Amino acid sequence: MLSFQNGELFASGVMEYEFRGATDKDINARIFLRIEIDGIPSIAAVDTGAPYLILAPVIANRLSFDLTTSLDNVSINNRGDKFYGNLFRVDVLLPAFEGISQQFQATVFVPNPDEEAKWGDRPTFLGMQSCLERVRFAIDPSGNRFYFGSLP
Amino acid sequence: MGVVIASPKSISVQFMGKLSAIFGSDLGTITQDDYPNLPSTASIPGWFRIANPADWEEELSLIPTSTTGTFSTYPYLLRQSTSAISKDVEMEQLSRATHQGDEKHFVVLANQIDWASRDADQILIGIRYALNLGLHLKARKLAELGGERYPEHAELQKATRILAEPSVKSTPKPADPNAKADMQWFKSNGDKYRGQWVALRRGVLLAVGPTSNELLNSLENPRDKSILITLVY
Numbered sequence: 294m295l296s297f298q299n300g301e302l303f304a305s306g307v308m309e310y311e312f313r314g315a316t317d318k319d320i321n322a323r324i325f326l327r328i329e330i331d332g333i334p335s336i337a338a339v340d341t342g343a344p345y346l347i348l349a350p351v352i353a354n355r356l357s358f359d360l361t362t363s364l365d366n367v368s369i370n371n372r373g374d375k376f377y378g379n380l381f382r383v384d385v386l387l388p389a390f391e392g393i394s395q396q397f398q399a400t401v402f403v404p405n406p407d408e409e410a411k412w413g414d415r416p417t418f419l420g421m422q423s424c425l426e427r428v429r430f431a432i433d434p435s436g437n438r439f440y441f442g443s444l445p
Numbered sequence: 446m447g448v449v450i451a452s453p454k455s456i457s458v459q460f461m462g463k464l465s466a467i468f469g470s471d472l473g474t475i476t477q478d479d480y481p482n483l484p485s486t487a488s489i490p491g492w493f494r495i496a497n498p499a500d501w502e503e504e505l506s507l508i509p510t511s512t513t514g515t516f517s518t519y520p521y522l523l524r525q526s527t528s529a530i531s532k533d534v535e536m537e538q539l540s541r542a543t544h545q546g547d548e549k550h551f552v553v554l555a556n557q558i559d560w561a562s563r564d565a566d567q568i569l570i571g572i573r574y575a576l577n578l579g580l581h582l583k584a585r586k587l588a589e590l591g592g593e594r595y596p597e598h599a600e601l602q603k604a605t606r607i608l609a610e611p612s613v614k615s616t617p618k619p620a621d622p623n624a625k626a627d628m629q630w631f632k633s634n635g636d637k638y639r640g641q642w643v644a645l646r647r648g649v650l651l652a653v654g655p656t657s658n659e660l661l662n663s664l665e666n667p668r669d670k671s672i673l674i675t676l677v678y
Contacts, residue, residue, distance in 0.1 A: 306620070309628050311635065313678050325678060327628045334627065334645075334673035344581040351657045351674065364607050367576040380576070380607050384614075388621035390628070396614040400607055414676055422581055427611045443613045 294392055295431060295440050303429055304440035306389030310339075312437060324432065326419065326439060329386035330401070331356055335417055343420035346385060346401040347371065350409040352417050356383070358403060369402055371418070374411060378404040385424070387441050395441050399424040536567060543574040551578055560587060565595040572604050584608055623647045627673050638677040645673045 295303040311325040323338040335352050347369060348356075363379035370376075380400055387395040400423035404412055419425055430441045535558050542551040551574065560568060568591035575584035585608040591598070592605030626648025634650070642660040644651040651672065654660030660674065661667040667674075 305617075308624065309632075311628070311631055311678070313635075327624045327631075327673070329624075333670050334624070336631075336673070336675040336678070338678075355668070355670070355674070362603070364573075364576060364604055366573065368579045369581075370579055375579070382607050385611075386618070388624035389619075390625040391620055394618035394621055396616070396618055397611045398614070399611045400609075416676070416678060423585070423608065424611060427613055443615075 294442075301445070302442060304392070304431065304442040306387065306392035306394055306442065307438050307440045308388060308390045310432070310437050310439045312434075324439065325416070327388065328419070329388060330417075331383045332386075337417040337419045339425070340418040341421045341425070343371070343418050344369065344400075344402075344422035344424070345380070345420045346383065346399050346424045347418040347420060348401055348403050349415060349417045350404055350406070350412050353403045363403075367402065371415065376402075376404045376408050376411070378402050378408065385419075387428070389441075395428060395443060397427065397443075536570065539571065539574055543577055546578065548578045548580060551575070551580065552583065555583060555587075560590055561594070565591060565598040565601050568595070569598075569601050569604060572601075572608075581608075631677070635677055640677065642674070642676050645675075646671055 294305060294307065297303055308326060312322045313325060314320070314322055323340070325336055325338050328335055328337050330346065330348070330352065333352070333355055337346070340347075358379070358381055360379065363381050365379045366377065367380050368375055368377050380402055382398055383401045385397055385399045389395070427444055428441055429444060430439060432439050535554065538554050539551060539558075542548075542554055555571065555575070558571070560571065563571075568587055572584045572587045572591070575581070575587060584604075588601070588605045588608040591601045595601050627645050630645055630648045630650065638653060642654045642657050644653075644660055644664055646669075652660055652663045654663055657674070657676070664672070
């Protein structure tokens with residue numbers, strides 16, 4: 294695993310990622326990780342320009358959300374479109390292929406059901422603010438390896 | 446004590462300059478745009494009408510500490526304690542910026558508000574406005590402030606919890622061979638199934654479909670939480 298010069302661990306786990314466009318029309322490739330959201334396995338694209346974990350409707354439908362625990366009427370901009378939905382808190386797991394898996398609680402945006410058609414084939418996105426912001430991570434493009442660890 | 450100048454239209458620089466000279470820095474302005482739903486004939490308790498704007502300097506000297514006028518095309522003045530009124534004006538402006546989708550103006554207005562002096566409901570409204578506009582960092586900052594000031598306010602506490610920084614779980618979890626197996630499947634088979642929906646369990650393909658609905662319908666137990674369901678990107 295990765296360490297600082299003083300021996301402090303930077304990353305305690307590593308997984309492999311896929312590097313592909315998020316949709317057929319995508320001109321830029323993205324890092325796709327295999328994660329778990331409240332225990333449900335999922336594929337998500339890393340998007341450090343986005344806030345939250347942004348759920349694709351097909352994944353949202355598999356999770357049981359209690360609307361009374363949410364903040365509603367929230368908007369996000371995603372790839373040129375505005376979506377409305379609710380914010381919840383969920384457990385996210387970065388499962389290690391080697392080392393220690395990383396689990397954290399993050400804010401998740403769930404699009405309103407009537408946004409599903411507009412969402413199209415976009416994936417779930419792992420955003421930065423309120424999601425990856427407290428995780429150390431680094432990538433090694435030579436082996437498509439995504440290193441991660443917790444802050445001290 | 447403070448003074449608020451109200452006008453149906455924006456007040457001229459010259460007019461404002463003279464008012465500032467009289468009332469000092471304790472001077473605020475609002476215009477008819479701040480009250481878009483107010484009928485033009487409405488009475489506003491405590492507001493004083495300048496009957497003749499050309500002679501406003503003379504009229505100002507006659508203004509009592511509080512008076513009443515009707516809302517028309519003339520400027521009005523209010524001279525009394527204005528703290529409560531100023532706050533309402535600020536929230537009205539925030540509301541308008543939100544409904545107009547004007548994020549930049551919203552940020553300017555929100556940064557001018559002394560949120561620490563606001564009650565819990567007003568902070569919650571500010572958070573909701575910010576979220577409606579997609580101003581997530583602003584919403585979080587308001588939630589942090591509100592959560593600290595009002596620990597008994599359930600809705601504000603909920604907002605604070607949802608918008609908080611992620612909390613890392615300290616209990617270590619071991620490596621997960623299932624995740625590795627799933628990703629290995631994509632590496633080996635991704636090109637073959639690109640653009641299709643697949644269901645995997647521990648790296649084993651269970652079903653394929655052209656849409657998520659068709660895939661789910663083909664599964665024996667689509668609610669099985671151990672199954673990875675995804676479009677192959």
